[in-house]
């Protein structure tokens with residue numbers, strides 16, 4: 001019996017929650033003890049495979065299995081595709097829209113600006129690219145990691161962009177609407193032949209296309225348009241190495257927006273909405289463009305000044321404005337083709353976004369890894385050591401030294417340290433041998449600039 005008590009004490013000290021003993025050999029003996037956990041442990045593991053105890057006539061082989069006790073709670077603010085929901089393992093996650101005190105939030109378009117975000121929230125994932133519906137600054141201050149799913153809907157938008165190039169050239173929308181007005185009688189064919197010339201338009205082959213923004217969508221659009229025989233100019237002062245690798249060699253690198261305005265017959269916007277990109281298309285820039293330019297905006301409404309493009313459409317300077325963002329000023333205008341925000345509206349895109357957003361949350365909650373965050377740096381680690389001390393903090397001098405000192409003073413060996421910063425915020429992961437006492441965690445919290453400390457048990 002004393003051996004059981006010793007094992008239970010040992011398990012408690014080591015934060016183990018459920019201890020099951022399985023006795024075999026001379027006597028069958030099954031029993032499970034529940035003991036309270038000090039730290040929520042998400043991982044099921046077998047700690048000790050066998051202890052052989054000689055107890056007079058009986059010999060027992062005992063197996064100790066610990067099971068993570070803590071069900072992670074994920075609140076969904078919109079309907080999320082099953083491809084994402086199924087990734088949250090049953091028994092480990094509780095997922096739903098009526099979850100209180102969630103560890104994480106999964107959202108599509110629901111506006112979170114005026115919503116209370118509980119203190120339990122560690123991360124928010126947006127199944128989509130834009131994050132305008134999430135209060136990013138507030139999240140950064142509170143150490144909440146905000147993820148998005150760049151590229152997950154890129155193919156859907158690329159395909160719409162190709163359709164947009166064709167719709168902006170051949171008046172398919174006008175022609176189809178006109179055909180619907182014809183009387184369904186024996187004169188239809190004659191009426192079609194007589195009226196069709198009003199809907200003719202140029203081919204895109206050999207024309208010049210300027211693409212603003214060579215990210216996930218812009219690179220695909222540029223490559224596809226080049227494949228359709230267009231001469232493509234791309235402008236992106238912040239292009240990533242990965243995007244540059246993806247870009248067809250036939251795409252010209254424009255060194256300035258002016259180069260695109262001066263040369264291109266078609267201009268496609270694939271940039272995010274930022275103070276720098278807002279009103280990219282306005283009276284001043286339109287004046288630098290070729291007469292009869294066709295403009296395609298599948299990115300964000302405020303990249304284009306609606307009032308000023310309406311004037312340019314009236315004068316014929318802009319031949320066609322195709323947008324995924326209908327608005328009152330342009331809705332009824334001739335030569336405006338307004339699509340009801342269908343850029344990412346494909347089942348494939350919703351599946352990809354949901355699966356990517358769910359994977360990002362899971363990897364962060366379980367392993368502390370950050371991929372595709374808009375407010376904290378990317379950082380991925382193979383988990384090592386007994387515990388990972390994950391700290392969100394301000395990007396300021398001397399803070400890492402203070403954290404390392406706090407751990408070292410407590411006699412904890414730092415096996416591995418990873419640190420990355422993004423603008424004013426930073427993320428550090430200390431992988432330590434041994435278990436970090438709560439007093440040390442409290443001390444880490446008091447270091448100026450520390451925003452959040454999270455402990456993940458690795459063994």
Ligand SMILES: NC(=O)c1ccc[n+]([C@@H]2O[C@H](COP(=O)([O-])OP(=O)(O)OC[C@H]3O[C@@H](n4cnc5c(N)ncnc54)[C@H](O)[C@@H]3O)[C@@H](O)[C@H]2O)c1
Pocket residue numbers: 129130150151153154157212213214215216217218235236237238239240243270271272273274276277298299300324341342343344345
């Ligand atoms: N219509 C829709 O339903 C829909 C769907 C998805 C995305 N979008 C929009 O499309 C945009 C692009 O999406 P993505 O997935 O390609 O994003 P992305 O982040 O992969 O690419 C954006 C690119 O724009 C570049 N950029 C930023 N500022 C620039 C500037 N001033 N000039 C030129 N380039 C600049 C960036 O360097 C980046 O390469 C998104 O921001 C979003 O607003 C719309």
